Amino acid sequence: MSELVSTGVEGLDSILTGGITERSTVLVSGNPGTGKSIFGIQYLHHGVSEHDERGVYVSFEEDEADIRGAAESVGFEGFDEMVDDGDIVILDKREMLRETDFSTAVDRLLDTVEDGEFDRLVLDSLSMFQLFFDAEQEKRTYLLKFSDILKANGLTSLLINEQGAVFPDTEVGLENFLTDGNIYFIQTPTDSGVNRYVWVAKMRKQDIDTDIFPMEIGQGGITVHERAGGFSMMGGSDDQPSF
Numbered sequence: 580m581s582e583l584v585s586t587g588v589e590g591l592d593s594i595l596t597g598g599i600t601e602r603s604t605v606l607v608s609g610n611p612g613t614g615k616s617i618f619g620i621q622y623l624h625h626g627v628s629e630h631d632e633r634g635v636y637v638s639f640e641e642d643e644a645d646i647r648g649a650a651e652s653v654g655f656e657g658f659d660e661m662v663d664d665g666d667i668v669i670l671d672k673r674e675m676l677r678e679t680d681f682s683t684a685v686d687r688l689l690d691t692v693e694d695g696e697f698d699r700l701v702l703d704s705l706s707m708f709q710l711f712f713d714a715e716q717e718k719r720t721y722l723l724k725f726s727d728i729l730k731a732n733g734l735t736s737l738l739i740n741e742q743g744a745v746f747p748d749t750e751v752g753l754e755n756f757l758t759d760g761n762i763y764f765i766q767t768p769t770d771s772g773v774n775r776y777v778w779v780a781k782m783r784k785q786d787i788d789t790d791i792f793p794m795e796i797g798q799g800g801i802t803v804h805e806r807a808g809g810f811s812m813m814g815g816s817d818d819q820p821s822f
């Protein structure tokens with residue numbers, strides 16, 4: 580049986596009955612500000628601090644200082660040292676977009692992971708990646724090849740997907756089908772801010788809880804509460820999911 584990789588979010592690991600199957604690629608979708616990047620950083624930080632697993636964070640949109648700043652804002656202790664020591668390697672937008680040629684940028688990423696010394700990868704974001712393909716068939720072939728390379732190098736990967744539509748109007752694209760798992764981060768407005776939720780819609784080969792669970796972002800990162808329900812498109816109520 581495959582090993583399970585702990586996400587670093589206890590409540591989410593419970594929903595996943597232990598974690599993510601190792602060498603999977605998991606799509607993490609959500610609107611802006613729903614916590615996708617923080618989840619990615621938490622996943623890598625947890626890998627190093629609790630499991631001695633090295634990670635790579637690839638960003639097309641932020642530079643290293645932004646990522647270090649996000650880790651600091653939620654109090655991930657020792658994150659800077661992990662980066663300084665090379666336990667977490669950040670390939671940031673300066674690095675990835677140095678060449679205008681997309682395949683050279685991807686080669687740089689593959690060069691980093693192909694020594695097999697990493698266990699976890701976060702790609703922020705897959706949406707950027709996909710902009711380079713016009714034809715669906717080309718996108719499909721590339722995505723499959725890319726995720727095969729990640730798996731072959733022993734990586735369990737989170738591929739972040741910037742979602743335009745507001746939940747429950749999720750856009751279901753090729754990437755939803757071609758990845759092993761789909762996790763959604765959801766936020767609904769309330770009078771005083773937002774209510775946050777997480778939904779694991781799919782995880783191949785795993786028995787998962789497909790309810791929608793409330794979550795919070797604060798010091799220590801993301802916390803998922805192990806009580807289903809509370810989701811409402813109106814926000815602020817304790818009603819059961821309303822769709």
Ligand SMILES: Nc1ncnc2c1ncn2[C@@H]1O[C@H](COP(=O)(O)OP(=O)(O)OP(=O)(O)O)[C@@H](O)[C@H]1O
Pocket residue numbers: 609610611612613614615616617618652653741796797798
């Ligand atoms: N220390 C903190 N305490 C509480 N909430 C925080 C803290 N730091 C960040 N947040 C919340 O997390 C949100 C940002 O999360 P994150 O950057 O992971 O979102 P995202 O889904 O990656 O967004 P985007 O797609 O725009 O990059 C902020 O909007 C803020 O509400």
